[in-house]
Structure formats: structure tokens, C-alpha cells
Amino acid sequence: MTTKPPPAANGAAAGAGGGNRRRGGRWWWYAAVGAFLVALLAVAVSSRSFPGIPSFPSSSRGGCGCPPARKYTGMVEDCCCEYETVDSINEEVLHPILQELVKLPFFRYFKVKLWCDCPFWPDDGMCQLRDCSVCECPENEFPEPFKKPYSGLSPDSMICQEGKPQAAVDKTLDSKAFKGWVETDNPWTADDETDNNEMTYVNLQLNPERYTGYTGDSARRIWDSIYKENCPKYPSEEMCHEKKALYKLISGLHSSISVHIAYDYLLDKSTNSWGHNLPLLYDRVLKYPERVQNLYFTYLFVLRAVTKAADYLEQAEYNTGNPEDDLKTQSLVKQLLYHPKLRSACPKPFDEAKLWQGENGPELRQEIQKQFRNISAIMDCVGCEKCRLWGKLQVLGLGTALKILFSVDGDNHLNQPVCNSFPVSNTLVICLNILLGGQLQLQRNEVIALFNLLNRLSESVKFVHEKGSSIEEVIKEQSPPNVKMGASKPNLKLVLFLLRINITLLLFTFNL
Numbered sequence: 001m002t003t004k005p006p007p008a009a010n011g012a013a014a015g016a017g018g019g020n021r022r023r024g025g026r027w028w029w030y031a032a033v034g035a036f037l038v039a040l041l042a043v044a045v046s047s048r049s050f051p052g053i054p055s056f057p058s059s060s061r062g063g064c065g066c067p068p069a070r071k072y073t074g075m076v077e078d079c080c081c082e083y084e085t086v087d088s089i090n091e092e093v094l095h096p097i098l099q100e101l102v103k104l105p106f107f108r109y110f111k112v113k114l115w116c117d118c119p120f121w122p123d124d125g126m127c128q129l130r131d132c133s134v135c136e137c138p139e140n141e142f143p144e145p146f147k148k149p150y151s152g153l154s155p156d157s158m159i160c161q162e163g164k165p166q167a168a169v170d171k172t173l174d175s176k177a178f179k180g181w182v183e184t185d186n187p188w189t190a191d192d193e194t195d196n197n198e199m200t201y202v203n204l205q206l207n208p209e210r211y212t213g214y215t216g217d218s219a220r221r222i223w224d225s226i227y228k229e230n231c232p233k234y235p236s237e238e239m240c241h242e243k244k245a246l247y248k249l250i251s252g253l254h255s256s257i258s259v260h261i262a263y264d265y266l267l268d269k270s271t272n273s274w275g276h277n278l279p280l281l282y283d284r285v286l287k288y289p290e291r292v293q294n295l296y297f298t299y300l301f302v303l304r305a306v307t308k309a310a311d312y313l314e315q316a317e318y319n320t321g322n323p324e325d326d327l328k329t330q331s332l333v334k335q336l337l338y339h340p341k342l343r344s345a346c347p348k349p350f351d352e353a354k355l356w357q358g359e360n361g362p363e364l365r366q367e368i369q370k371q372f373r374n375i376s377a378i379m380d381c382v383g384c385e386k387c388r389l390w391g392k393l394q395v396l397g398l399g400t401a402l403k404i405l406f407s408v409d410g411d412n413h414l415n416q417p418v419c420n421s422f423p424v425s426n427t428l429v430i431c432l433n434i435l436l437g438g439q440l441q442l443q444r445n446e447v448i449a450l451f452n453l454l455n456r457l458s459e460s461v462k463f464v465h466e467k468g469s470s471i472e473e474v475i476k477e478q479s480p481p482n483v484k485m486g487a488s489k490p491n492l493k494l495v496l497f498l499l500r501i502n503i504t505l506l507l508f509t510f511n512l
């Protein structure tokens with residue numbers, strides 16, 4: 001007689017035998033699923049790819065998987081200087097000197113025509129803050145020498161001698177680069193700077209570039225018109241260097257304006273408290289590496305113009321009627337121009353000789369010059385006074401840099417066809433340059449704009465460098481209503497969820 005094992009024992013035996021086999025199978029299954037989830041977890045943790053935040057190339061990651069301390073390395077595109085060098089010369093040399101320089105009377109007062117009708121469309125500007133109006137200087141405030149007519153050559157006394165033997169350049173005539181401030185038009189800009197009647201002086205220190213509340217359709221229309229009609233974003237590598245350079249200059253300036261809005265922002269209207277708006281900095285600039293790159297490009301371009309004009313700027317008269325201030329200005333300008341660190345670390349920040357080399361160089365230059373003049377004219381359409389002031393100043397600064405790099409020195413840019421094709425006033429500038437030995441002639445206001453622009457760019461580079469290298473901190477400081485950072489939460493949730501499943505599986509597998 002065979003006795004059946006009791007069901008319980010049978011069950012137990014079966015449980016012991018078959019169960020062992022089944023648990024063995026499950027063990028492998030759990031292990032496989034566990035390994036898969038661990039791998040997923042590792043990927044999730046290591047990438048932490050928050051949408052919208054540029055991920056760092058693996059080669060530049062720190063060994064611990066932390067974000068690298070620096071995001072931008074190597075040569076600034078189309079320039080001759082590295083990001084690290086730019087940051088160090090900016091912080092050690094340029095930024096401190098420029099900060100002092102722009103506070104001195106010579107660089108503090110800017111002549112500007114603020115009341116111009118927009119030549120392109122009816123003025124529809126709206127500013128949200130009262131703060132966006134500009135305080136003009138009373139007559140007795142700005143320097144006395146600024147009120148007098150220039151001592152330099154008047155353009156009216158110059159007759160274009162082009163095509164005649166006497167137009168030949170004699171560089172031995174006068175080795176002095178600076179011959180007094182002149183009143184000549186800039187071929188790159190639209191404003192007639194010689195029209196003193198409509199000009200007013202503004203104390204830039206009293207009108208800082210910062211958040212004004214100027215936004216919406218009016219602001220958008222200006223930027224759209226600039227980008228779409230006058231300096232389209234280069235669609236591919238096929239675009240020529242020159243057009244690409246124009247786009248980058250404007251984009252770099254746009255980045256700098258956004259950085260200043262973020263740097264000095266009205267955080268709380270009710271208490272009138274101002275401070276940094278890091279989410280805005282991230283959203284408008286840091287999030288787009290190209291915008292940061294263009295900022296560095298514009299900075300180096302303007303720096304190159306300043307150093308190229310070193311002889312002229314060194315000899316220029318920084319006369320405001322206060323000898324102490326004027327000596328200080330002269331000395332700081334020299335320190336900036338000939339600082340050994342700048343000269344050795346970044347001797348030629350940008351190589352302008354590479355441009356206009358093709359056979360259609362002169363035509364291309366005319367086309368780009370016309371586009372830039374248009375951009376300069378669009379500044380009259382900026383519907384907020386303070387933004388218009390800084391827009392005009394910075395575009396004049398860029399126009400001055402373009403004039404220094406491309407309109408003088410005779411290095412293949414002063415050829416006759418170009419001279420002939422300019423409008424009368426611009427022909428005069430070119431001819432003036434030829435008569436003056438191909439030497440540079442600048443207006444006082446152009447030099448003021450040039451240095452103030454360089455200072456603005458230098459401030460932007462510094463702020464971006466400080467905040468860009470601690471991008472994690474920026475992300476943490478972002479407040480949810482302002483920035484679409486919700487994407488980071490699901491990611492963290494996913495990590496926690498996977499972790500919980502893994503732990504449960506392990507506990508279950510080992511019967512703990």
C-alpha cells in the first residue's frame with residue numbers, strides 16, 4: 001500500500017523541490033530586471049539631462065561626474081584668443097581699468113539725439129517703468145570744452161582730391177596720429193553727429209543700462225527687423241565670413257543687453273528692490289551657448305579696434321577743463337592700451353585682415369555697411385528712452401570699431417571704387433582720411449561710445465563667466481514661476497522610483 005504524502009507535506013515537498021527550482025528561475029529573472037533597472041538608474045543619475053540645459057561634453061566632465069567648472073574652452077570662434085585668456089585679462093586688466101575710466105568726466109557725458117521719429121514705422125513704444133526716461137544734463141553740468149566747436153579740421157574745408165596726383169598719400173607729413181577731435185560722419189552709422197542742434201548731453205552714470213520694463217511687440221519688432229532684414233542668422237557654413245561677423249556682432253550686443261537686464265533687475269516693485277535675476281540670465285543667454293560665444297566675439301572685435309587705434313587714442317586730448325581728471329583719464333587709457341598682460345596674452349584679439357578678401361570684397365563691404373547703417377537708424381524706433389540711449393551709444397561704439405578696422409589705414413580698404421560709391425558725406429570721410437595720410441580720425445563722441453561699449457561688454461563677460469561656471473547654482477536659484485524647470489522634478493522622481501523598485505526586488509529575491 002502506498003501512502004500518499006499528506007497534502008501539506010506534499011505541498012511542502014513540492015514547495016521545497018519545485019519551489020526551489022522556481023525560485024532559482026525567479027532569482028535569475030529578478031537579477032536580470034534588477035540589473036536593467038540599475039543600469040537605467042545609472043544612466044538617469046549620470047546624465048541628469050534637464051531639458052533645455054546644454055549637457056556638457058563627456059571629455060570636459062569632472063572625474064566625479066560633476067558639471068565642469070568651466071563650460072567654454074579653447075579659441076573663441078573666428079577670433080585669435082582663448083576663452084580662458086579672455087576671462088583672465090578681462091578680470092585682471094580690462095574690467096578694473098574700464099570701470100574707473102567710464103566714471104571720469106570725459107567718458108561720462110555722451111552727446112545724443114534722443115528725439116527722432118522712427119523712419120520705418122509709427123512709434124508705438126511703451127515702457128512699463130517711469131524709470132526708463134533719461135535725465136539730460138543741464139548746460140552747466142557737462143564739461144566746458146565739450147561745448148566749443150572742434151579744433152580739428154572742418155570737413156567743409158576739405159575738398160576731395162581723389163583721382164588727382166595730389167591725393168597721393170604722404171605719410172611723412174605728420175607723424176602725430178591725433179590732430180584734434182574732428183566732426184566727420186561715420187560711414188557705418190546713420191546719425192549725423194555734426195548736427196549739434198538736436199543733440200543733448202547725458203550723464204551716463206545717472207542713466208545706467210538695466211531693466212526698464214520695455215518689452216512686448218515694440219521691442220520684439222526692433223529685434224525682428226534687425227535680424228530678419230539686416231543681419232540674418234547664417235543658415236549654414238556657406239555664409240561668407242563678413243555676413244557671419246555682422247550677425248555675431250549684433251547677437252553679441254543683444255546678449256550683452258540681456259545680461260545687463262538680468263544683472264540689474266527690479267525684483268520687487270512694491271519695495272523697489274533691485275538685484276540679479278539669474279533665471280532671466282539663464283533663459284535669455286546662458287541656455288544658448290551660441291549667444292555666449294557671440295558675446296565673447298563682440299568683446300574681442302571691439303577690443304581689437306581699441307588696440308588697433310592705440311597710437312591715436314594714446315595721443316588724443318581728454319580735455320574736460322579739469323587737469324587732474326584729464327591726466328587720470330590719459331593715464332588709464334595708456335594703461336589699458338599697453339598693459340603687458342594684454343599685449344602678451346592676446347596681442348591681436350581679432351584678425352580683420354581676413355575679411356573682404358574675395359573678389360567681390362568692395363561690394364560686400366558696401367552691402368554690409370548699408371545694413372549696419374540701417375540697424376543704426378532703427379535705434380530711433382526703440383520705444384523706451386533709456387534703451388534708445390544705450391542702443392544708440394552701443395551701435396555707435398560698434399560703428400566706430402568697424403570704422404577703425406575697415407575704413408582707415410589704407411590696407412586695401414581705401415580703394416577708389418569704394419570711395420566713389422559712398423554718399424557725399426561718407427566720401428568726404430574717406431577722402432579726409434586719404435588727405436590725412438590714411439590716418440584715423442575720430443569724433444570725441446565716437447571714442448566715448450567705443451570705451452563705454454567695451455566696458456558694457458566687459459561687464460557682461462565677467463557676469464556670464466561668474467554665473468556660467470556655476471550653472472548648477474543658477475538652476476537651483478531659478479524660481480518655478482519664471483522658468484520652465486519642472487522637467488527636473490520628474491527626473492528626480494524617476495530616480496527615486498527606480499531606486500525603490502530595485503530595493504524591493506533585492507529584498508524579495510533574498511527573502512529578507
Ligand SMILES: Cc1cc2nc3c(=O)[nH]c(=O)nc-3n(C[C@H](O)[C@H](O)[C@H](O)COP(=O)(O)OP(=O)(O)OC[C@H]3O[C@@H](n4cnc5c(N)ncnc54)[C@H](O)[C@@H]3O)c2cc1C
Nearest residue numbers: 210211212213214215219222223251254255261291387391
Ligand atoms: C536696442 C534695444 C535696447 C534695449 N535695451 C533695454 C534695456 O536697457 N532694458 C530693458 O529692460 N530692455 C531693453 N530692451 C528690450 C529687451 O532687449 C527685450 O526685447 C525685452 O526684454 C523682451 O525680451 P524677450 O524675452 O521678448 O526677448 P528679446 O531679447 O526681445 O529677443 C527677441 C528674440 O531674439 C532672439 N534672441 C534673443 N537674444 C538673442 C541673441 N543674443 N542672439 C541672437 N538672437 C537672440 C530670440 O529669438 C528672441 O526670442 C532693449 C531693446 C532694444 C531693441
